[in-house]
Amino acid sequence: MLYLLLALSIILLPNALHVSFDAGVPGLNFSNLLFIVLLVVLMFSNGNSGQVPRQKSQLTGPLIAFFVMLVIGFLIAGPSELSDSMTDITRVKNAIFYPLLYFVFRHCKQDLDRTRQLILLTLFIASVAAVEAVYQGVQFGLGEYVEEQRATGPFGDTNMANRAGVFFAMFLPMLAALAVFDKRKIVRVVAVIGCVALAAAILFTYSRQSYLIALLGLLILLMHRSMAAAVLASVLLVATVSYLPTSVLERVEQTRRVDATGEITVDNSTASRLELWEGGYKMWQDNPAGVGLGRFPTYIGKYSEYEGRDAHNAFVLVFAELGLLGLMAMLWLFWRMWKISRMVRSVSPPADAEGYSLALGFRITVFAVALSNVYGSAFFEGLIMASFWMLCGLMERYAVLKAARSAVRAPAPTGPLWPMTRIADRFPLTARTMPGLGVARSMPRLGGPRSAQG
Structure with missing residues (x-):
């Protein structure tokens, strides 16, 4: 029962917008209800089929610290003319709710084999979401780039295109690692198919930051294979770039523009981000404790010409809204995510191709998530991050279970x-x-x- 509910959560949470649901309670959506049911079943499930030793979770400390800073930021924000109290409560609730999925899956009472199955299911569902985005892209056509014709998969309207691209880019390295390093033929074939779907979905989102994240992730992965493989892939990319759809080339070309004097500059989107980040720093200088959760758009008009805009950088956003302590908690959180990949690697011997693939893939995935929040703020977007939080919990559980199994099989002392x-x-x-x-x-x-x- 619990295993099926965990699998159902992995399937439904990224696709929550496809589910019609109305609880009649303000602030309670389908994702919240599913989480509550999952938590209740987990609490009343007997035993621990995974036989996990009692060990402090890697993300417990930084998540608690981050939650405390979110609550303090909520209190600092106070009432605002631009949002009602329920909007503010929903904002802090969502910011805390989705990371809690890490704890549920970290302590999900599943053994090693089922934990592995849930990890692979997470990657499979990401690939299915990518297929939906590819279908949307084909329906829109491959001709000229049109802002209103950007694929998003299951994540909503075209305003979510950049964040949808981030979702696909963050899971691409894990499937690519299995395709490159896993020794099982069927796994490699399925992983290659998933990589093709994710890569195509990224193209159709027309998210330039996702293009960069995906390329850097794949390059780092191939460098672990061999430097020659990375160089060869780079040469092939340059040689085939002209064969990409015209709409993709137009979108990339928009990154730069030429003014009347012939000088090459960045486009308005890139230029606005630089001004927003500078405004965020000035905002923090005037408010060292932060302006309060959700108040960046309210104050940014005082420090830039972009009134009511998002920071387009989660680190700048947290720095301006929650202060230096909030930023430190967020950086601590990413560091501990990185340590989870090291845990998996430390319990995977050289002959364990699966363990090595998952460890390396997850490490690059953490890097991709961090990089995606440098040019955007998907960190607080629940639908985008839900699968990642579940994956964090599953990967840590996978590492602890493998360590426990290795200890049981330890040979006689010498x-x-x-x-x-x-x-x-x-x-x-x-x-x-x-x-x-x-x-x-x-x-x-x-x-x-x-x-x-x-």
Whole structure:
């Protein structure tokens, strides 16, 4: 029952806009209700089929710190003429709600095999969302670029195109890692198909930041394969760029413009971001504790000509709204996400192609999420980040379970403890008078598999 509900959450949360639901309660949407049901079932499920040792979760500290800063930011914001109290409450609720999915999936009571299945299901659902975006892109046509004809998949109208592109770009490295490094043929074939779908979906979102994120992620991945592979891929990309759809080339070309004097400058979108970021810094200088959660659009008109605009940078947004402590909590959170990938790698021996693929793919995915929030602010977009938070919990659980399994399978001790065990075996009376010699036989050998602590 719990496993099916977890799988259903992975399937439905990114597709929540496709589900018609009205609870009749302000602020309660389908995602919230599904989370509540999942949490209740998890709490009343018996046992721990995964046999996970009690160990503090990697993201517990930074998430609690970030939640505290969100609440403080909510209190600092106070009432505003531009939003009612329910809007502010819903904002802080959503900012806290979706990261809680990490805790649910980190402690989901599933064994290693089912945890692996849920990870792969998350990647599969991302690929299905990409297929929907590709279908939308084909329906719009591949001719000239039109702002109102940008694919978004299951994430809403064209205003969500940039964030939809971020979603596809963040999951591309994990499937690409399986395609490149996993040794199972069927896994590699399916991963390649998923990569093609995600890459095509990114193109049809016409999100230039997603183009950059995807290219950097794939380049870093291929560099882990070999420098020659990365160079070859770069050469092939340059050689085939002219074969891309005309609309994609037009969109990329819009990044620069030539003024009346012939000088090449960046487009208005890029230029506005630079001014917004500078305005965010000035905003923090005048308000070191932050202007309050959700108040960046309210204040930015005082520091730039773009009144009512978003920061288009989650780090700048948090810095301006929650102050330096809020930014530090956010950076701490990303650092701990990075450590989860190191946990997976530390419990995956060189012959474990799957563990290596997932560890490397997730590391680049964390990098992609961080980079996406430099040129946008998808961090607070629940539909985009829900799958990522679930993946964080599943990846950490995967690492802890593998460590526990390795500890159970640890061979008999050797090395420096071996002489003592030999003495205990050959002289039983000595072992009785010196119990420590007998205990030594049950200790794990030095240099053996890592413990469950990673």
